[in-house]
Amino acid sequence: MAEPLVELKQHLTEIDDLERALGVLAWDQRTNMPAGGASARSETLATLGGVVHERFTADETGRLLEAVRPLEEQLDHDGDDASLIRVARRDWEKQRRVPKELAEAWLREGSNAHAAWLEAREASRFDLFLPAFRRVHEIALRWAEYMEAGDSPYDAFLDEYEPGMRTSEVKAVFEVLRPALTEIVRSAGEPADDSFLEGDYPVETQKAFLEDVLGHFGFEDGTWRLDPTVHPFAIGIGRGDIRMTTRYRPDNLRALWAAMHEAGHGLTYQGLDPALDRTPLAGGPSLGLGESQSRTWENLVGRSLPFWRGFLPKLQQRFPQLGSVDLETWYRGINRVAPSLIRVNADEVTYSLHIILRFELEQQLVDGTLALEELPEAWNARMTEFLGVDVPDDAHGVLQDVHWTRAAYGYFPTYALGNVLSLQIWQHVRAAIPDLDAQIEAGEFGELYGWLARQLYRHGRKFTPTETLERAIGERTIDPQPYLEYLRGKVAGLAAV
Secondary structure (H helix, E strand, O other): OOHHHHHHHHHHHHHHHHHHHHHHHHHHHHHOOOHHHHHHHHHHHHHHHHHHHHHHHOHHHHHHHHHOHHHHOOOOOOOHHHHHHHHHHHHHHHHOOOOHHHHHHHHHHHHHHHHHHHHHHHHOOHHHHHHHHHHHHHHHHHHHHOOOOOOOOOHHHHHHHOOOOOHHHHHHHHHHHHHHHHHHHHHOOOOOOOHHHEOOOOHHHHHHHHHHHHHHHOOOOOOEEEEEOOOOOEEEEEOOEEEEEEOOEOOEOOHHHHHHHHHHHHHHHHOOOHHHOOOOOOOOOOHHHHHHHHHHHHHHHOOOHHHHHHHHHHHHHHOHHHHHOOHHHHHHHHOOOOOOOOHHHOOHHHHHHHHHHHHHHHHHHHHOOOOHHHHHHHHHHHHHHHHOOOOOOOOOOOOOOOHHHHOOOOOOHHHHHHHHHHHHHHHHHHHHOOOHHHHHHOOOOHHHHHHHHHHOHHHOOOOOHHHHHHHHHOOOOOOOHHHHHHHHHHHHHHHHO
């Protein structure tokens, strides 16, 4: 191996290790840290984030990238080394645009905003969150000024999560989704009874059941953990250190699907080619593709009839009060189609409507046509328009999500894109594994996980999102039709169960 490439790899590995330390601090902030630690933690995150930014954007990184340029023509485009150079150069050129002070400020104010959001959410008062939100929002807009101008002011934010995608492309997909989803909701009829999900469900028993489920999914022993948090998330510190969370409540069972959602992220971290660990390639090509897998394991597996044929008896053993709930009633209830207030609890049909709502509001925040203080009113009006529900308070409305604590504009649309991509990929999974339903019913997920790891997970960030999708299923564009066909079929099938 040529010496400059060895030097570049070592340099990038050290930076990646620092980023992992940031990840641990952020995970701890949202799981274990006492509230009194918020101020000090924000400063620690800002300091360490500044170090990472400074080291990566330094002239030394550029020198090393220039030194390996003559090697690139000799390297296989699909190989790890060529991909490492390509991705590191793109990241370096982009991050180098941003001053260190701005990168530090975003981390600091994002951390402060998280603490303010927790307080505001508890009190259900957006005004308590507004000052901190305003600070991080203004930093985000300043950051966007350093990015390449796109067709829309929102393009810079979207590119952070969907590299190369334009706002106009997302709009084109959502313009197909919104009317179709509205029509499917109308066709669903009277919502099924899901009252059995509410009751006395001790958290420790829920946790034990979930640990059994996640073990069946294919997580390796000693490499993962599942913790409680306010807003569920997952983070991969490394292939052997996967941290997932869910929001337990002792009076309902909805944490089950939140945990399966985060398990989908965790499995993508585990499925990474070990050779890519501790490099800039140890991540996902886009959040849309990442979300496609969280939705796959949450919905296509975790809300399926075959899954619950196998796992409902196990759940009933842990919670005897469910003994009187037969499989058909359970299946209809957990797939209940009904407009609701909370995104993370939304059914498969209405979920993407929640996302389209946020996508539209974010564009207005970014282009300045919606003032921050007007956001609750705009949110409530769109909830009535999109879903026909009235928002009773801020906690059940504009304060329900954590994303705006760090002005993570562009993140929300990836959830709906993930829904669409999950079905594009699932079609190929079914073709490759003809007896998939029987395997799921038996609690055997090895072949499913193996196919996804080979076709998708192992690549990490080696390729663009489009290239990754093409390598996985031979398709380059996002097609909403398989997703809509799935939903139409499922809604019709629910009535027949």
